[in-house]
Amino acid sequence: MAARIHGGAGAGAATALSTFNPKKLVAPPSRTNLPARNSKRYIVSAAAGSDGSKKSLLRVRHSQKLIANAAVATKAEESSAPTGTGHELLLFEALQEGLEEEMDRDPHVCVMGEDVGHYGGSYKVTKGLADKFGDLRVLDTPICENAFTGMGIGAAMTGLRPVIEGMNMGFLLLAFNQISNNCGMLHYTSGGQFTIPVVIRGPGGVGRQLGAEHSQRLESYFQSIPGIQMVACSTPYNAKGLMKAAIRSENPVILFEHVLLYNLKEKIPDEEYICNLEEAEMVRPGEHITILTYSRMRYHVMQAAKTLVNKGYDPEVIDIRSLKPFDLHTIGNSVKKTHRVLIVEECMRTGGIGASLTAAINENFHDYLDAPVMCLSSQDVPTPYAGTLEEWTVVQPAQIVTAVEQLCQ
């Protein structure tokens, strides 16, 4: 039984994502130009780049309609939430819900970070948890990222499942040694004796004039560390799902959140669900070009998509979600269909996620490409404070439109 979300209901009390004129757009109830996906059993098995006997299932994530702000047009798929009508909440509340459910479910889960306990979390993700679970499970640490990340990893070696919060992802640079050498490598160097089921999470990305040191994108720094998984959430639905999956995973997972996305509102299902950590999300199926993106840039891409649709293009938008490893199955199927790829990311140009993804796509799907892979990333500069300059550091929808037009010539 599909849940219908009627248009106009409480459209976006959320903050504006971009500096463009926010148009409160609410997608119409159900666009069924896609086959109704009632059966939800998919078996995905893939080797990157190989076709042959693999099923090329074009899986459409049954993303609930996003009641977001600022002119983000999404195609609403026939939502297949079975029972209940779901409940609406903001992204940080979704994270909190996921965290709380996991802490209820497993007594080994604990949270440590600065101001997560009594203060409730600097972005309110851990609000109320200290009162509910006590000081031993929601731990306020002093300001020593290196030490408390190390402590989380040490505790994980014995079987606890800490969720380590960096108040801002940039601060985790202080814990880089612990994350790289201990978190990523201990499972390997101990010959499999120890598992490190930590979740390291925190907000990153370019915010609202926060300055250079508080606007860092660390996914590029961490991506080479062997042994860790990285995911980036972008909607309340996948935020909760990824948080839960990350906590349940036996591997260390770094969950990248974005400072500007915490107030996104969406209706998510009432019943329990988790999202696959290694899977990409099909945001908008299309035919002409594949646009790969993640985190906040997803919304810039969707805004550009609106313009592109008006101009007659049909972009396929995929939120890659899994930054390490890449979901080359979904991406590959998409490339085989559209033959053109544009990567839009907030990472730096040099050595960013886009750079790795470009290399991976070129290596694996070279035969299917009609045009070189184009990658739009942030400029290789420290993020300036001035508003206009900051705007030019990150990719804006207009640039995306231009890039698509260029690629589709």
Added chain:
Amino acid sequence: MALSRRLTSRSTLISHPLSAAFNRFISTDTTPITIETSLPFTAHLCDPPSRSVESSTQELLSFFRTMALMRRMEIAADSLYKAKLIRGFCHLYDGQEAVAIGMEAAITKKDAIITAYRDHCIFLGRGGSLYEVFAELMGRRDGCSRGKGGSMHFYKKDSSFYGGHGIVGAQVPLGCGIAFAQKYGKEEAVTFAMYGDGAANQGQLFEALNISALWDLPSILVCENNHYGMGTAEWRAAKSPSYYKRGDYVPGLKVDGMDAFAVKQACKFAKEHALKNGPIILEMDTYRYHGHSMSDPGSTYRTRDEISGVRQERDPIERIKKLVLSHDLATEKELKDMEKEIRKEVDDAIAKAKDCPMPEPSELFTNVYVKGFGTESFGADRKEVKAALP
């Protein structure tokens, strides 16, 4: 240093010639013997424990045997390294065996130990086998870390030995995390986080100590002060060489690390303290005969006279040997036989390890992630999605 010891047990048993009762195996005589430590303890913010240590024949003999085994193992590793069978870094522990032995005698396998890269003997003390040690050092399949860790990455999960870490000082926050988990799980156990005098200047130590003291964690920080941080003497690296006082508000104890009984007493004291009052720092005054690692001759920053002087006066094995002989627990010949037996044991283990094959090529990719990439997840409708990405 003159040994002073006091015999308080029944002299009849001790004066009985043990050569008949003592065969090549460790004597099972549990007659208590009281040994006095060579030096008094120096304490910071706590009352030092007594100098009299309870011991037994069995313990004395097992101390001797295990320490001799450790010493032999390290010397053998030295020759293997020179024969290019062990590559990379090899940090040897000879001279410091008393710390490993004394600590093991005071604790159980539930108490956790974590240390840096000088971990071969601690691994042995925690129950590791010689074969595993040599196989790992030579990078073979049957090594304790399947050949993928090397000299600096020995671990033994079932005896709570957490390694084996290459980055100086990084193991101390890990150790405090293990102590946190012990407190979280309400286990009556403690964690010994060991580090050297070089690592004592790392900031993360003080961060971890702050958190441990704040949260009352049962963590014991053990500084194995062998007076040299690789090539730098401690007076050139530390403004305050009193590492046991460095904790400021955390109590500390300075121990003669070449005296296994002093170490045992201190560790026992520390365990009781940590379970009740939170963290404590132990400084073990010890010495290493080899250089920092096999690539370091060990004589450019200290004189050979110094090394041989310490070897003559403070060697831990000699000390135990003198105790054993003076208490008539065994004769010279028996001890010599024991050493021969140990040498054979080590040689056998090396031969066996040399025969062990190298790891399979597919081992390159195992254990990077747990369970490979396979996942199970489900959407809100509870239908399963199985993904097995490469």
